[in-house]
Amino acid sequence: MSLKALRTLVTIARHGTFARAADLLSLTPSAVSLHIKTLEDELQVALFDRSRRQVVLTEAGQLAVARAESILAAYDELADTLASGPSLRGRLRIGAIHTVLARRLPRALVWIKAHHPELHVSVVSGMSAELARRVEDGELDAAITTEPVSPYPQSLQYTPLFEDRFWAIASPDLAGQSLPTLLASQPFLRFDKRAWAGRQIEQELRRQRLQVNEQMELDSQEALARMAAMGLGVAVIPMSDDDLERLPAATVLPFGEPQLTRRMVLLEHEKSQRRHLSAVLRTALEA
Missing domain, CATH: 1.10.10.10 (Winged helix-like DNA-binding domain superfamily/Winged helix DNA-binding domain)
Structure with a gap:
């Protein structure tokens, strides 16, 4: 909650x-x-x-x-x-997927800087699976990732943060067409299949037996949304309500039956001796 x-x-x-x-x-x-x-x-x-x-x-x-x-x-x-109280010192090593880097993390980093000015924060970006591995190996103190399709390693603990929904995006000129028609008639701009969200999309396409004509594959949600809105094809991506409101004019359809969602979580190693540092990030994300 x-x-x-x-x-x-x-x-x-x-x-x-x-x-x-x-x-x-x-x-x-x-x-x-x-x-x-x-x-x-x-x-x-x-x-x-x-x-x-x-x-x-x-x-x-x-x-x-x-x-x-x-x-x-x-x-x-x-x-x-x-x-x-006393300001925390040391180094907090954070990982985050690209979507979080652009949207949620900056505000949390500002909070940390204001409340713990002597805490040095380093940030790396990557895909969820890679970041989870780095937390497990002790290279990162915490990571903000997509909840995975497959279970986490038992050594990792996660805290749910927020949820995005999956949408199909296309040119506004294509309004009124069904999703199967759009996917069959337009180039498909694929969200990277190596990402957990990309795997969810692929599984749903197969489950519904939807045919696509793959044109390109990117790991940038923002780039895919803009390309699709400009008429280069159809993209399926996870977005928050705020992302939807910032989207340029486009045809937007829910993807999945029922509509797919992805939950964003904070990953930590349950036996880490540095969890007092990652707790600062948890607090900052809720502030």
């Missing part, structure tokens, strides 16, 4: 609208809605009465807000205590 989602719930309850919460938290409206949907799915309850025009909490929602306020207060107190 994400602290960010709990903070979103409390902000909506305090200020009365999803839109106001989005403004105060510097989130998109779709991101706010996704936070609430994720909480409701995890708790298996409705937090808001959707039969009303105004935002009205259900009984379960009122209880959830009260508990969320307590959790957030305890977290904020802990963060303040750590921030005011």
Whole structure:
């Protein structure tokens, strides 16, 4: 359960609208809605009465807000205590897949620099499987990766962070066509099959027996999205709601039946003597 989602719930309850919460938290409206949907799915309850025009909490929602306020207060107190205590020293070695480097990690690094200025952070990028191996071998303290298709080595422990959904992207001129038609008639811009997300895509294509005409294979989500939107073919990639909103004009269709998702996780070695350092990254990602 994400602290960010709990903070979103409390902000909506305090200020009365999803839109106001989005403004105060510097989130998109779709991101706010996704936070609430994720909480409701995890708790298996409705937090808001959707039969009303105004935002009205259900009984379960009122209880959830009260508990969320307590959790957030305890977290904020802990963060303040750590921030005011002795600054950590040493070197924190982080690995991250390319998507995280561009989107999530910079804000976390700023937090670490502000709260632990004497902690030297090094960052390397790579594919999920490679980064998992480097954490297992002790070359990295932690890595932000895709949850793998195959199980992790037993020595690794993971913490779920957030979830992306898979989408098929094509030129806006192709709007109205079904996904099988698009894939059969347009060049296929493949997400790298060596990546865990690429393997998920390949498995779903085979499961649905969808035929593709492969044109190129890249490991850059951003490049594939732009190429597809510009009419060079059809790409299937995982994206967050924020990624979707930044996408240029395009035809966008959900991919998978049901729609595929990928969960991003923080990997750590369960027996590492340096987990007090990787704990800083966990805190920074939730801040």
